[in-house]
Amino acid sequence: MFPIDIRPDKLALEMQEYSQKLAQGMQNLMDAGDIDAGVTPKDAVYQEDKLTLYRYQRTGATVQRPVPLLVVYALVNRPYMTDIQEDRSTIRGLLATGQDVYLIDWGYPDQADRSLTLDDYINGYIDRCVDHIRDAHGLDRINLLGICQGGTFSLLYTALHPQKVQNLVTMVTPVDFKTPDNLLSAWVQDIDVDLMIDTMGNVPGELLNWTFLSLKPFSLTGQKYVNMVDLLDDADKVKNFLRMEQWIFDSPDQAGETFRQFIKDFYQKNGLLKGGVQIGGRPIDLKQITCPLLNIYAQQDHLVPPDASRALDGLTGTDDYTELAFPGGHIGIYVSGKAQKEVTPAIGEWLNQRSG
Amino acid sequence: MTDNGLFNNDWMELQRRYWEGWTDLSRKAMGLEKPKTNPWEAAMEHWWQAFKPAAPDPSKVFMDRMLEQGKVFFGLVEQMTRGLGATGAATDPTAGWDVLNKTLTGMQDAFTGAMGRGMTGADDDNATQRLLGFWELPLDNWQRMMSTLAPTPGDWLRNMPHGPVQDSLHRVLSAPGLGYSREEQGQYQELIRSGLDYQRALTEYASFFSQLGVKSVQRMRELLTERGDTERPIESARALYDAWIGCCEDVYAEEVSTRDYARIHGRLVNAQMALKQRLSIMVDETLGAWNMPTRAEVRTLQDRLQETRRENKRLRHDMDDIKRRVAAIATTSGPAKSPVARKKTVVRKKTVAKPDTP
Numbered sequence: 001m002f003p004i005d006i007r008p009d010k011l012a013l014e015m016q017e018y019s020q021k022l023a024q025g026m027q028n029l030m031d032a033g034d035i036d037a038g039v040t041p042k043d044a045v046y047q048e049d050k051l052t053l054y055r056y057q058r059t060g061a062t063v064q065r066p067v068p069l070l071v072v073y074a075l076v077n078r079p080y081m082t083d084i085q086e087d088r089s090t091i092r093g094l095l096a097t098g099q100d101v102y103l104i105d106w107g108y109p110d111q112a113d114r115s116l117t118l119d120d121y122i123n124g125y126i127d128r129c130v131d132h133i134r135d136a137h138g139l140d141r142i143n144l145l146g147i148c149q150g151g152t153f154s155l156l157y158t159a160l161h162p163q164k165v166q167n168l169v170t171m172v173t174p175v176d177f178k179t180p181d182n183l184l185s186a187w188v189q190d191i192d193v194d195l196m197i198d199t200m201g202n203v204p205g206e207l208l209n210w211t212f213l214s215l216k217p218f219s220l221t222g223q224k225y226v227n228m229v230d231l232l233d234d235a236d237k238v239k240n241f242l243r244m245e246q247w248i249f250d251s252p253d254q255a256g257e258t259f260r261q262f263i264k265d266f267y268q269k270n271g272l273l274k275g276g277v278q279i280g281g282r283p284i285d286l287k288q289i290t291c292p293l294l295n296i297y298a299q300q301d302h303l304v305p306p307d308a309s310r311a312l313d314g315l316t317g318t319d320d321y322t323e324l325a326f327p328g329g330h331i332g333i334y335v336s337g338k339a340q341k342e343v344t345p346a347i348g349e350w351l352n353q354r355s356g
Numbered sequence: 357m358t359d360n361g362l363f364n365n366d367w368m369e370l371q372r373r374y375w376e377g378w379t380d381l382s383r384k385a386m387g388l389e390k391p392k393t394n395p396w397e398a399a400m401e402h403w404w405q406a407f408k409p410a411a412p413d414p415s416k417v418f419m420d421r422m423l424e425q426g427k428v429f430f431g432l433v434e435q436m437t438r439g440l441g442a443t444g445a446a447t448d449p450t451a452g453w454d455v456l457n458k459t460l461t462g463m464q465d466a467f468t469g470a471m472g473r474g475m476t477g478a479d480d481d482n483a484t485q486r487l488l489g490f491w492e493l494p495l496d497n498w499q500r501m502m503s504t505l506a507p508t509p510g511d512w513l514r515n516m517p518h519g520p521v522q523d524s525l526h527r528v529l530s531a532p533g534l535g536y537s538r539e540e541q542g543q544y545q546e547l548i549r550s551g552l553d554y555q556r557a558l559t560e561y562a563s564f565f566s567q568l569g570v571k572s573v574q575r576m577r578e579l580l581t582e583r584g585d586t587e588r589p590i591e592s593a594r595a596l597y598d599a600w601i602g603c604c605e606d607v608y609a610e611e612v613s614t615r616d617y618a619r620i621h622g623r624l625v626n627a628q629m630a631l632k633q634r635l636s637i638m639v640d641e642t643l644g645a646w647n648m649p650t651r652a653e654v655r656t657l658q659d660r661l662q663e664t665r666r667e668n669k670r671l672r673h674d675m676d677d678i679k680r681r682v683a684a685i686a687t688t689s690g691p692a693k694s695p696v697a698r699k700k701t702v703v704r705k706k707t708v709a710k711p712d713t714p
Binding site: 001002003004005006010011014015018019022026029111112114115116119120124128181183186187189190191192195196198199200201214216217218219222223225226228229 | 419421422423425426428429430433436437449452453456580581583584585587589590591592593594596597598601604605608609612613615617618619621622623625626629630632633636655658659661662663666669673
């Protein structure tokens with residue numbers, strides 16, 4: 001049988017419909033208005049340099065749990081991904097389970113932040129945010145939820161300050177940075193990171209954008225825009241698409257010294273598995289993590305492959321380790337409808353069982 | 357549809373009549389000699405040029421990008437289905453395969469030919485140009501990104517002469533500088549060498565991708581064969597486009613996971629950084645000569661300042677901790693007792709009257 005069965009009149013109709021959708025959709029595009037970055041009301045409770053610590057306002061009449069939860073996002077990309085729209089908000093999902101949610105917004109580093117190291121981020125910024133929350137609530141320990149690179153930071157922090165963390169959740173967090181299916185890791189092995197940082201200072205967000213788009217260039221810079229035409233007639237879908245588009249290209253610059261150490265110690269030397277990582281002169285020993293640990297990973301994650309996260313099993317000193325697999329991708333675990341139904345309720349339930 | 361501004365009911369009616377007119381034209385054109393430009397591409401371009409002036413500026417860039425991808429979509433479908441209608445492929449698969457194989461071979465030849473002359477050429481028709489240009493996406497993305505980071509256009513080195521010309525340049529550059537400006541000469545030589553290294557790395561990167569175009573066509577051929585064998589034909593333009601994208605992504609994913617690509621990618625990034633570093637050094641030299649702050653000086657100050665701030669914050673944290681502990685001790689030990697009155701000891705100093713001076 002011949003593999004292409006497209007009649008000329010059907011082809012002409014398809015082309016015409018495509019062009020008409022594009023033309024008619026222009027109105028929705030131009031009516032989209034300003035794209036908001038985060039939908040849940042929040043208050044800035046602490047600020048330091050470019051960092052802002054937010055506390056999200058309670059929703060509804062949910063009984064608030066006594067132990068607050070601090071969300072530590074990655075330095076790469078912006079944290080409003082977790083709160084991108086009303087019906088796709090991980091933050092709202094957590095609030096609905098009774099969590100008192102705080103989130104660190106790292107801001108937009110500039111060249112004045114070039115000298116910030118991992119020590120400054122982990123033993124400095126994160127520790128001071130944790131102390132602020134502990135003081136505000138009169139508690140010795142709080143719950144921590146780390147996302148992607150923020151999860152790695154949360155592991156490092158908990159290993160260095162185990163007395164301050166009650167429960168730890170890691171989401172799509174790389175632990176083994178050299179799994180065979182990790183493209184980012186493969187690409188970075190031959191890069192002279194010292195030359196890069198000595199030359200540029202900070203790593204521009206545009207370079208990171210290019211790297212992420214290069215993972216699937218034809219889909220992400222081509223096919224996506226052809227597919228978009230199909231939803232141009234729905235104003236809500238257009239707005240949601242534009243929100244994602246804004247987030248994808250909203251990449252902050254990376255503080256140079258932090259990037260240097262992160263790439264060298266983790267991506268190139270795989271330090272969490274091989275050992276040898278030091279933060280502020282203190283060696284990292286994941287066995288110091290003895291609090292309950294929930295490790296969530298996405299089964300179709302092309303940025304942090306599942307095995308990269310699952311490597312955490314057995315590395316810590318906890319006897320309460322739980323894994324949760326989500327059938328989706330690195331972004332879908334936050335924005336998909338399925339994630340809202342499965343992931344955030346599971347996190348809430350897990351935390352509530354261990355937070356009193 | 358509201359009746360406000362440009363996009364009112366009259367505008368939509370105009371749109372509808374415009375597309376109906378093009379549909380009539382294309383029906384009449386079917387079966388006749390194909391124009392060099394895909395009529396759908398031309399129609400879309402014509403429409404956009406007519407309405408672009410009225411669109412707000414922020415939308416123009418976005419629509420340009422969407423239209424560009426739309427043209428790739430149209431161009432690919434036109435390329436793949438070229439001549440199939442006349443053969444009656446549905447009833448005569450052999451004739452259909454003859455045409456399709458010619459098309460696919462032509463695409464592979466276009467990629468192979470493009471490798472020699474630098475991807476898209478003026479001789480290619482629009483559809484072929486878009487197809488070849490499609491595989492330039494990764495390189496295009498790199499150059500757009502580098503343009504945002506460099507004062508010079510991102511692609512200015514791409515068309516620099518290479519091969520024997522580069523070899524001659526390298527020989528000239530290896531000559532040592534002489535005299536008082538020896539150091540300056542050396543810096544310029546290093547700068548040019550870095551530029552040549554980057555250009556070589558960029559050419560290697562572009563060549564890598566042009567080879568993948570050939571492989572992707574072969575993958576498409578295999579997919580179409582499999583679809584024919586399993587009697588699951590592709591029945592829409594979008595499905596054809598998606599199949600092509602899938603083939604491109606599959607081939608791309610296989611090739612960029614190899615050590616060879618990691619080395620090519622690393623060389624490209626490192627060569628660009630080395631070139632930027634050379635430029636930075638020379639800019640710093642010039643600034644220093646003008647008695648202005650240099651990047652190196654600013655960085656040294658930044659490092660020292662950050663170290664000082666780090667220490668300050670650590671000390672403040674320790675002080676706060678000490679204050680808390682003192683407060684805790686004061687609280688647990690109860691109110692302070694009154695100090696016991698101490699008997700004051702008075703020391704009398706013996707004085708001796710000075711004798712009267714005469």
